[in-house]
Amino acid sequence: MTAGTQPDQPDAPPGWSNNPSSWAQRLPIVGLAMVGFAVASSLALYQWRIVPSVWEPFFGEGSRVVLNSGVSRVLPIPDAALGALSYLLDAITGAVGGTRRWRSMPWIVVLFGLAVGPLGVVSVLLVILQPVVYGAWCTLCLVSASISLLMIGPALDEFLASLQELRRVHDRGGSLWRAFWGLEDQAREHKEEGEHASWRS
Amino acid sequence: MALLTGAWAQLATAAAGLWLMAAPTVLGYGGFAQSVDRMVGPIAVSVGVVAASGVVRGVRWLGLALGLALLIIPWPAGYGTIPLVNSLITGGVVVVLAFVRGAVKDRYGGGWSALVQKLLP
Numbered sequence: 001m002t003a004g005t006q007p008d009q010p011d012a013p014p015g016w017s018n019n020p021s022s023w024a025q026r027l028p029i030v031g032l033a034m035v036g037f038a039v040a041s042s043l044a045l046y047q048w049r050i051v052p053s054v055w056e057p058f059f060g061e062g063s064r065v066v067l068n069s070g071v072s073r074v075l076p077i078p079d080a081a082l083g084a085l086s087y088l089l090d091a092i093t094g095a096v097g098g099t100r101r102w103r104s105m106p107w108i109v110v111l112f113g114l115a116v117g118p119l120g121v122v123s124v125l126l127v128i129l130q131p132v133v134y135g136a137w138c139t140l141c142l143v144s145a146s147i148s149l150l151m152i153g154p155a156l157d158e159f160l161a162s163l164q165e166l167r168r169v170h171d172r173g174g175s176l177w178r179a180f181w182g183l184e185d186q187a188r189e190h191k192e193e194g195e196h197a198s199w200r201s
Numbered sequence: 202m203a204l205l206t207g208a209w210a211q212l213a214t215a216a217a218g219l220w221l222m223a224a225p226t227v228l229g230y231g232g233f234a235q236s237v238d239r240m241v242g243p244i245a246v247s248v249g250v251v252a253a254s255g256v257v258r259g260v261r262w263l264g265l266a267l268g269l270a271l272l273i274i275p276w277p278a279g280y281g282t283i284p285l286v287n288s289l290i291t292g293g294v295v296v297v298l299a300f301v302r303g304a305v306k307d308r309y310g311g312g313w314s315a316l317v318q319k320l321l322p
Contacts (some may be wrong), residue, residue, distance in 0.1 A: 132236050153253060
């Protein structure tokens with residue numbers, strides 16, 4: 001790498017000013033996902049009646065109306081439990097892998113992006129349903145939706161870095177399948193190490 | 202992480218969305234206008250918050266569609282005066298904000314268009 005080029009971000013993708021897989025970028029998302037998991041879990045505990053009441057400081061009976069609504073019970077498990085599982089998937093896929101995972105593990109980055117994106121969309125749709133269909137708001141549901149929303153943009157930069165890497169592999173005739181599982185990267189690393197060694201000798 | 206540098210217009214879009222969610226209660230109107238504002242509001246919040254990230258700043262253009270909806274829907278729907286004025290003002294603001302890109306300090310290796318551009322001969 002040329003002297004003076006991104007000295008603080010050695011693992012940044014080509015043409016990027018930051019490394020989207022650095023812990024400084026990922027830890028806040030993982031933290032948000034864990035807070036989301038806690039919030040959604042508490043709502044699920046109420047929906048299962050493991051706890052008898054739900055915290056609702058602003059909207060009176062709102063939380064109770066929303067959390068006991070028909071839509072929340074369309075599936076075999078309460079919708080908040082499903083939300084909690086989604087947050088867990090976000091946290092795990094956000095945490096797995098090192099700071100080069102945008103190219104060493106595209107599969108986990110793509111899974112991470114797919115987990116964060118649709119969850120956010122579903123959250124927003126549920127927020128829309130609350131007042132329009134049930135005429136009620138639910139404070140912790142709004143908190144959960146906000147958390148989902150905050151994760152989307154920050155998760156997408158790493159998603160983009162992995163897609164660009166797959167594109168590069170494709171352009172130089174490599175196997176997309178192997179690149180997706182990080183095998184092309186391993187092979188290239190191995191080759192580069194060999195080249196460095198030969199330059200030095 | 203969220204790179205909010207220069208994202209004031211996107212955050213303002215999100216604020217406009219929050220206002221739309223609250224407006225029916227604050228200004229005291231119901232009916233169809235209430236439903237529209239309570240649907241467009243959360244979507245505008247989402248567009249603003251997501252587009253605040255530099256890597257997906259282009260998402261702000263969805264605000265153009267939302268703003269235009271707020272400007273157009275009141276006329277055939279026959280809004281009352283208060284929701285009408287609110288819809289037109291908020292809609293106008295959201296439309297203008299969609300055009301404000303703002304600064305994006307970071308570089309993303311050609312962004313999303315890099316994924317398709319090289320496909321062209």
